[in-house]
Amino acid sequence: MIVEILTDAERVALQRILIPVADDEWILGHRGSEWLGLAPDLEEDLALSSITQDNLGHAQLLYDIVADLGGYSADQWVYARSPSEWKHCQLVEMSRQDWADLVAGRFVYETFDEMRLQMLNLIAYQPLQAAVTKIRQEKMYHLQHxxxxxxxxxxxxxxxxxxxxxxLTDVYAQIGDMFVWEETNPGLDLWHLNETARGLPQKWVTRLQGKYESLGLPWHTRVIPQAESNGRLGQHAESFFPLWKEMTSVREIAPLSGW
Amino acid sequence: MEDAQRFHDFMQRIEAGEKIESTDWMPKEYRDLLIKQIHMHGISEIMGAYPEKEWVTKAPTIRRKLALNAKVQDEIGHGQMLLRLAEDLSRPYGRGREELMDDVLDGRVKFHNVFHLEAPTWADAGVIGFMVDGGAIITQAMLLESSYAPYARMLKRIVAEESFHMQHGESVVLALAEGTEAQRRMLQDAIARWWPAMMYFFGPREMGPSSKKMMEYKIRTMTNEQLRQKFINRYVPRIRALGMVIPDPNLYQDPDDHVWHYTDPDWNWFNEVVHHNTGPMSQARLALRRQAHTEQRWVREAAFQAGQVLQNQGA
Structure with missing residues (x-):
């Protein structure tokens, strides 16, 4: 049964599940916006900025759901947290590099995210289902792209x-924390998603292996690498701190004022 | 038909207010003026993305970040559409996108004076939308009447989007005007920075030979001074309504003929900036364009090669 009202325990649990997802999309969008005017040609600039717009919009949708469940507003989730309170994975915070790095990182992330969204769709909460449906429609194009x-x-x-x-090899080394659910575990219990979540890495590896093989690329049996540090627990690479500082720098001038 | 006769017929069409299509015969001079105008316009849209993109990563609310990202995307979109038009006109010269973009990096095409300048605060991001896009609307509304039909049609869409940009800028500026002392100061400083640049934006009081020719061909229909007067007339009350000061002690409107008198911008300095890319941010912004165009040429080449492979596979 799809519900519109949650219990207190479910509310907290759902917030914990959604924040890492929203954070992934927001930081991805932030990094994407750094590419404005810098893509290999104007047509790609338009495509990528459109994807960035979607990423930021997905984050906003999810922060809004979280905000409606109580506590911070969507803007506070973005602007009032310290770096260690952010729960995105390390892959999405990578600084802007070469075009091949961007393509590899996004391909790997979007393949994973489609599977994660399928899982979130199993949570029978109406506002979330509506959001996930919209997000998946757009994400399908991002993955294709x-x-x-x-x-x-x-x-x-x-x-x-x-x-x-x-x-692709470099990116593979950075996905250790992408599949980690630590703080969201109680929520996964509540909605009986533990088994689905545990199966994601294998499902993802199989999908990637298929892609490699279809392109005639060498595939060595791969395992998901251990996360050296865990973004889901607020442990971030050095490169995240300048991003956070930049992101909050204007609002910090008058945190309580309108902008 | 003799060229002289063709030219005569062409000018008769222009004077009768007819529109010229890309497939119509046109004098070389008309084509060259169009290329010059549209190429410069397209490149200015693209170079205009850089001062604002710096502020997308710093935008102070979710809504502002989404709006500014969309605005910069629109500017690149305008640049792309206009360059396609310039590419089409340049076909007889065998010049395409790569060459037109190389021209920016090699200093063969100019871009608007405003995009050579610094945008050091969030207020600048707002003022660019409010005043620069507002100024661009005035110029482009005139170009809607252009004798070259494809340009006029394209401008319809561009002007519609620019008016959203202006409203976005106005909304940012209003929030700052209603904000704390620090926010108001930031806004006042930005207006003071951009006012002289906007006086230059519409070009010299006495128009150059190309601009005069463009008037004859009705590619454009108003003089620089007419456009500038329109801008001043529109923006003086707007800026004063924000409680902000316009940094020109000589600014006044003659009550008899309603003409605005103003302090001239430093024409020589701005000319130097535009013609030789010597503005405070000219080289930094060109370096960004170089990153996209030159350093990533390999990606475009790879895409071309992959396209060939796929075509051969299909064949």
Missing amino acids: FESWVDTLVLGGQSARQRILEA
């Missing part, structure tokens, strides 16, 4: 192929 960029670079000559292969 980055997957086609992987194909393009693989087929785009020796040097481009080399670059995307190296980027």
